[in-house]
Amino acid sequence: MQITFPAFYKEFSCIAGACPDTCCAGWQIMIDDRSLKKYRHFKGAFRNRLYNDIDWKEQAFRQYDHRCAFLNEENLCDIYSEAGPDMLCDTCRKYPRHIEEFEGLREYSLSLSCPEAARIFLSRKEKTTFVTIEKETPEETYDDFDYLLFTALMDTRDYLISIVQDRNLPMELRRHKLLACTHDFQLALDKNELYQWEDIRARHQSSGVGDTFLAKIQKWTTSRTDPVTYRKQVWKAVIPEMEVLRKRWRKYLHETLLPLYTACDSEEKFTSCCQEFLAACPDWTIQEEQLLVYWIYTYFCGAVYDDQIFAKIKMAVVCTAMIHDLAVGTYLANDHHFTFYDLVSICYRFSRELEHSDLNLNEMERLMDEDEIFAFRNLLLI
Template sequence: MQITKPTFYKEFSCIAGACPDTCCAGWQIMIDEKSLQKYRRFKGSFRNRLHNDIDWKEHSFCQYDKRCAFLNEDNLCDIYSEAGKDMLCDTCRKYPRHIEEFEGLREYSLSLSCPEAARIFLSHKEKITFFTREVAAPEETFDDFDYFLFTALMDTRDYLFSVIQDRSIPVRLRRQKLLACAHDFQLSLDKNELFQWEDICDRHQKSGYGEKFLNKIQKWNNDHPVSSEQPSKDSTSDTVSLLALCKQIWRTVIPQMEVLRPGWHTYLRKTLVPLYGSCQNDTELTEIYAAFAHDYPDWTVHEEQLLLYWIYTYFCGAVYDDQIFAKVKMAVVCTFMIHELAIGTWLKNNRHFTFEDMISICYRFSRELEHSDPNLNEIERLMDEEDVFDFRNLLTI
């Protein structure tokens, strides 16, 4: 069995009561069967509470006001303090460590939804790297696992990593290359022509970011006129209005998502209104973007790291559903949404923005998306089916 981890993986250590938020509120915490057996057999004065505050039918901890029943007023776990750390269930013991399972491979990451994990991740200004090693562990066989496709996805992801981390190139062009590659890879998979993947990589490497690549992007735009369902065109050009497009992305995504924490929609409204409400046209919006980039230059590195995070965590999952392009679109859109929340926060705070603000935005966004399988499935469906997430539009944002 092989395992892959980011090099910063072991830097994480729970900061417990010093954490600005808690991982024990806002979602249902499921209990593994082994832990349930331990809770059933537990002896001592804590036994009654343990038994009364577990939903044995749902295999989860009870909640009060969306908080785990065992989360005390100091945001510490009573199971840990009363019964010991060995009594924590798998979910509580492992979080924020996240595992993606493939045949013969486990990929570990730290979830962006944890404030301390987000701090560790975002504080790395150097290029993020990963290590893979063999471990003695039984290998599980997955039914109908397409190993040929998985190998192609792994090789493709390595190439996408190199695109994302090429700091000699402006991030905007890196995003466009990322989308163009994924678009071409999806076409080859749809045509059952996986043998062309190496040629696609070679072609994109040779075209680089020069005139040939830019001409290809322009040709794609010319060959795919904007649908009537798309946001309105700017009256002064033949391109989609950036301001209208940005608003439409939020209007398309947010109503379809379940809310995990009370106040999420209020937070979005209070954060985004200062941004979009202050702009009358694309020129004003791009001027605000430029001013934020000037005031918070670390965003360039954060954008690179965030794109890498989404691609590392979800891209190879396409082996199970063939949704290559949708997963890359999701990476671009999620990074875009965090960017807009950052600028909205900057404006709301009188053009003041800190690293702590960025951490807060990332873990709040991640908690609403990544801790809900329905939300993850829905956003991927939207990427695949909604016109607003057309390739041409995503080249624009």
């Protein structure tokens, strides 16, 4: 079995009570069968607490005021302190470690929804790299696993990440190239012409972002909706379809985006605000790169199960753009002041609403695939 993980993966260590937004609050924590059995047969004074504060029917910890029943006033876990670390359920023991499973390969990452993981990830200035090791573990066989497609996806992902990490290019051109490549890959897969992928990749590598490519981009983006109107349409398309996990989420979006779209009611004003934000927060370009790499690494190869190549890259671009808008909105709302920890907060809050709901992830991907708002030429406006 091969195991792949980001080079910084092992830097993570839970900061427990010092966490600014504990993972033990805000959503329901499900309990695996093995842990439920351990809780049911636990001996000692803590047994009654376990029995009373577990919803055995739902297989979840009870919540009080949206906090896990075992989360104490110091934001520490009573199960950990009273029963020991071995009594943590799978969810609590593994989080924020995220695993994507494929035949012969497991890919590990740190979830952006964890404040400490987000801090580690966003503070990195160097390009993200990945480590692959061999580990002796029982391998599972997946029925109908398309290994040929998976190999093509792995090779393609390497190329896509190299595009995103090409710091010789402006980020706008990296995004355009990313979208153009995956648009072509998706067309080939839809036609059952997987054999063309190497030729497509070679063509894009040789053409780069030269005059021919730039002319096509210019042609595709002529006489269309202005970028400010388009970004508003993106929010209006996505948010009403999303399940709300935290009560204040939509109020937070309103309070953060209103200053942005009030101040930036034209393309010129929006561009000016973005340039001012970038001047005040020069690390944003690298952080944008890291965010794109995060979404691509975590989700792209999952297309082996659903063929949704382009939708996954669209989601990467759109999610990063939405985080950008929240960052600029926060900058304006805070009287032109923005800190690194403001960005960390935006990212983990956004991730918690999207990535901790299968319904939201599935709906986001459906929108990317079906809604005309997210058509290729429209996304070039971001």
